[in-house]
Amino acid sequence: MVVVGDALRICIPELPRAREGAGRLRGLRLLVTHLTPDLVRQEDIMDMLFLRLDSVCVLTVDSRGQPLQCQHAHLLPPNPEGKTSFLHPPLRWDLEETDFSAEAQALEEELARGGASLVFSREPARGGAAGKAAFPGAARRAGREEGRGPESRAILMGVSEKSRAEQESSLAELADLAASAGVSAVGSLLQRVAAVNPRIIIGKGRLADLEVLALQGNAGLIIFDGELSPAQLRNLADITERRVLDRTQLILDIFAQRAVTSAGKYQVELAQLQYMLPRLAGKTRALDRLAGGIGGRGPGETRLETDRRRLRERVARIKADLADLRRQRAQARSRRAKGNIPVASLVGYTNAGKSSLLNRLTGSSVTVANRLFATLDPATRRLRFPQERELILTDTVGFIRGLPKELMEAFQATLEELEEADLLLHVVDASHPERDMRMAAVEDILVRLRLQDTPRLLLFNKADLLAREDLCFLQGRHPEALLLSALSGQGLDDFARAVCGRIDWESGPALP
Numbered sequence: 001m002v003v004v005g006d007a008l009r010i011c012i013p014e015l016p017r018a019r020e021g022a023g024r025l026r027g028l029r030l031l032v033t034h035l036t037p038d039l040v041r042q043e044d045i046m047d048m049l050f051l052r053l054d055s056v057c058v059l060t061v062d063s064r065g066q067p068l069q070c071q072h073a074h075l076l077p078p079n080p081e082g083k084t085s086f087l088h089p090p091l092r093w094d095l096e097e098t099d100f101s102a103e104a105q106a107l108e109e110e111l112a113r114g115g116a117s118l119v120f121s122r123e124p125a126r127g128g129a130a131g132k133a134a135f136p137g138a139a140r141r142a143g144r145e146e147g148r149g150p151e152s153r154a155i156l157m158g159v160s161e162k163s164r165a166e167q168e169s170s171l172a173e174l175a176d177l178a179a180s181a182g183v184s185a186v187g188s189l190l191q192r193v194a195a196v197n198p199r200i201i202i203g204k205g206r207l208a209d210l211e212v213l214a215l216q217g218n219a220g221l222i223i224f225d226g227e228l229s230p231a232q233l234r235n236l237a238d239i240t241e242r243r244v245l246d247r248t249q250l251i252l253d254i255f256a257q258r259a260v261t262s263a264g265k266y267q268v269e270l271a272q273l274q275y276m277l278p279r280l281a282g283k284t285r286a287l288d289r290l291a292g293g294i295g296g297r298g299p300g301e302t303r304l305e306t307d308r309r310r311l312r313e314r315v316a317r318i319k320a321d322l323a324d325l326r327r328q329r330a331q332a333r334s335r336r337a338k339g340n341i342p343v344a345s346l347v348g349y350t351n352a353g354k355s356s357l358l359n360r361l362t363g364s365s366v367t368v369a370n371r372l373f374a375t376l377d378p379a380t381r382r383l384r385f386p387q388e389r390e391l392i393l394t395d396t397v398g399f400i401r402g403l404p405k406e407l408m409e410a411f412q413a414t415l416e417e418l419e420e421a422d423l424l425l426h427v428v429d430a431s432h433p434e435r436d437m438r439m440a441a442v443e444d445i446l447v448r449l450r451l452q453d454t455p456r457l458l459l460f461n462k463a464d465l466l467a468r469e470d471l472c473f474l475q476g477r478h479p480e481a482l483l484l485s486a487l488s489g490q491g492l493d494d495f496a497r498a499v500c501g502r503i504d505w506e507s508g509p510a511l512p
Helices: 042-050 100-117 138-145 164-180 204-217 230-239 247-258 262-279 303-338 354-362 405-410 412-419 435-448 468-477 492-502
Strands: 029-034 055-061 067-075 085-087 153-160 184-192 221-224 243-246 343-348 379-385 389-395 423-429 456-461
Touching: 029 042, 042 055, 042 067, 042 085, 042 204, 055 100, 067 100, 153 164, 153 204, 164 184, 164 247, 184 204, 204 230, 221 247, 230 243, 230 262, 243 247, 247 262, 247 405, 262 303, 262 405, 303 412, 343 354, 343 412, 343 435, 354 379, 354 389, 354 456, 379 492, 405 412, 423 435, 456 492
Parallel strands: 029 055, 153 184, 153 221, 221 243, 343 389, 343 423, 423 456
Antiparallel strands: 055 067, 067 085, 379 389
């Protein structure tokens, strides 16, 4: 392929893959002629990186156009020095004897051997901070996922004004979210900035660092910890050929995998459509609705406009179906209210053990798994107490910090169950190192749902995993809370007494 430019630049078109199979590189190499004395420049290295070329070779010419020198570079597999590419010394053009095909094959073999061990991100050469700590079990996950395709492997990127510790904590949770979605996090990078770049969130140099990590880890995904604007997503897609996701889209994908009932599927689809609508972008305006002469019309809608119209129509249909669902659930709540049976709702951070507690208390078999958002659809069970007393116990979807607003809106029919609760049972994973942060995140969401005034009971689950001094510390800080274990049954008698003391069984509503 021959591409002609000028003395300053050439424009490389979209390139096909020349090498078949699972190769990480494209199977193409670039030989570029510089009309200046410069040999391989930084922009040549960047082109090689973003186009995933086997190598790039620069040829210089004299004033008469005759060849002078040549120099070539290629990418490097993971190495202790953290170097991303190797630049060979320049030679006279007729002394170059490199076997480029053998070099590319050797590089592919090294990348395949080194990819499984890539669970640490390297320190950047420029300013900023790179996250060096891997996630628990990342090495084991990377080894297990090596045989799977690039779409099941991801590089995680955190960019924010937060402190290093906050970024690392949030990125560790992002890795857990990725694992819950069936994606293995094989590398990560952090950058603390004074202000997030509204156009592309990170510079091209840092994006090049991500590309190197992705190549070395054979990752087909780049997942950003935060929500990307439509412009940022488009600009990133123009630069990298890898699939770019943000935290919101990852959570939506998890919900789509977990939805079982028709109501859950409708709610997830609505959230996905509302997220997608502002992010549709067209590449051409050739069929825009333009004036076609005097009194005339243009050629009609663009494909983009058609897609948007269809999405809006689908959103309207789903909202109508969910409105019917809300009416049905309101009627069910009304029947329960007529029966004078009080309602308690389990709320809490995802994976705090709400479903396990529901199963333990009611003898149910709701799905339980040690992963984020293992259960999505709400469950309602009757709970019997002594003296012929009954309680309706509901389990709702787990919360998480930065819960996407699209999910909050779409799951309104589900979250309305909390509005009718006489008592909120806030379940907390007592053994989690970020227990206080997760408690604050749940309280914030309850405020957003206008449930801050509903009576609640604080339950520290998984208390059997704590040492005695930690239990004493918790009881000192939260004397009104209960320590229990859904797994062993510890503290359930105290739980029953506490609930009986909070509920007015004659009139139903909770006592102050």
